[in-house]
Amino acid sequence: MTDAAERHPFLLTRLDSAITWAQKNSLWPFGSGLACCAIEMIATAAARYDISRFGMELFRASPRQADLFIVAGTVTNKMAPIIRRLWEQMADPKWVVAMGNCAVSGGPFPTYSVLQGVDKIIPVDVYIAGCPPTPQGLLHGLMILQKKIAGSHPTKEILHPDARRTD
Amino acid sequence: MAFQEIELNMGPQHPSTHGVLRLKLTVDNEVVRAVEPVLGYLHRGMEKLWESLTYPQIVPLTDRLDYLAAVSNNLGYVLAVEKLMGLEVPKRARYIRVILAELQRLASHLAWVGFMANDIGAMTVLLYSFEDREDILDVFETYCGGRLTVHGIRIGGVPFDMDAGVAGMIRRVLDGLPKRIADIENLLDDNRIWLHRTRGVGVISAADAMDYGLTGPPLRATGVPWDIRKEIPYSSYEDFSFDVPVLAGGDVYDRYLVRMREMRQSAQIIRQALDGLPEGEFQAKVPRILKIPPGEVFHTIEAPKGELGFYVRSNGTDKPERVKMKSPSFINLQCLERMCKGNLFSDVVGILGSLDIVLGEIDK
């Protein structure tokens, strides 16, 4: 049956669009609020900037129930193994947003205890710069993520599991 | 059947620990026997970093300490440096600093009440208080461009003058404030569930509080009327008349009430400062390359979280020899175990919320 589907790529792309439409409009963030950026993340979820119009108001406390990992704040060397374990606990498909200069590249802290960027331990999809990024900045980054999701091909991952990201 | 004590781990990733705090709880059935906080998950090495930066370069980094009340940290550090320099700051700048600091206290307390109520289960309050806080952040954004990490106070004064536009915005915020505080109080003050979860919970006596070095609203809720703004006034606080709310219960409910009443007092101070804002310079003359002759100074202020102090030691160069920050949250957190012992496991979240800690300040 999969061969038949592959002979009609049109069907797969329609299915792709449907799946990605559902995914990008109902991302459930796992708010890993580490430092100052967490406050701006919460402000984005509050009444004025209202992240729920993007379908993301359900911030899950458990990584098992979330599909978007927003790393908001400084990742220290002590916290790094925990961030990695939390990311591994999330089920596929999952996306990671590095919010704020500290998560992007260590921020203003080139010190002995700060990990210089969370992409050293987990793969990042969208980098949002700012210290902290304003809620508008975070929303812009999330919209870029939505665009990225819209351009992905979930059916290919289902049909060809080896192509799935496993790092 | 014999019950045994269980060790539970709370955090470092947890929605109610106000940051990356790890608590090792030992519980016997539902009663807490021991609490051991494990810190350092946000230790960024700030004090080491400050030794390699110039005095003005350190000011924006202090924003990241207590990130809910950035201006207070700026003020604490800048006042210590100015004391070390022996610099006299013009009166207009001092009044503007008071306005900014008290606005920041309002913003910090509004965020605190939202978080604490959310932790205990009253989620509505979070959305209301954050909306009110947004109006105050608008004022900061108009004044100096920053919402959260504001950098609104510089060595020698303030970065910008306070013009009629910003003053008007502040007055509008103050006009709407009593109703907003009343809204939150109506939801919580006499709420049966709130009272059940906060009255008589997490009690600490005044003697214990002084021994543990508790400062700020948790101390004033045990009956000790210690407020640095009245004790050792700084930045012209002696010009303003305001009360210091003090209650004697020492429990979570009294800590909540003290902060709510402090908000009203802050509004009063801001109004007095705006009405009495003197003419003059908003910045003193500070050399572009600031070198301070050797000396040391320890200065404290009343930040929203408690007594915030900075020890600054200079060595004649443009970089400090040592800067140490006395963190109120770090010291207040020490008595968490004392407050939680004997209470129910589900009260830990409420007690932690009432202490109003910020991990950026604890871990530096």
Added chain:
Amino acid sequence: MPEELTDRPDLLQVAEALRERFGDPVGAVAFEKGELAVRVRASELPAAVEFLKIVRGFNALNDMIGLDRHPAPGEGRKRFSILYQLYRFPGRLRVRLVIDIDEGEAVPSIVPLFKSAGWAEREIFDMFGIVFRGHPDLRRVYLPEEFTGHPLRKDFPLEG
């Protein structure tokens, strides 16, 4: 701002009492920028703190600060200093006790006198490697247990 200790009779009294009580040399008494700093011997520290707390009513330990003078401590000076900021409430009195210690020298803990010293001493141990004798639970407070080195020492690089 008062320039001389004689302008502050309350602080002058404390300085005199410390000097009288702990003999000569109690060390230097310095009064700069309105702040009183008294240097005492490390072995006399608990007695000095107890005297200030019980007899003179200094009921609050504001902070403990560690200092590292490496690489140039100066003539006959020891490498580290620890500063104890004490405060009397009510009374608006603030005093700073200073002790000088060498590398490897242990300091008596003041946790029995002020519980707030518990974590403050752990922090100084973590950052400087100074051991506090008699501390109920001396371990690192910020850095992981397996971390080697003490970051706030002047010979520890910023990047680690």
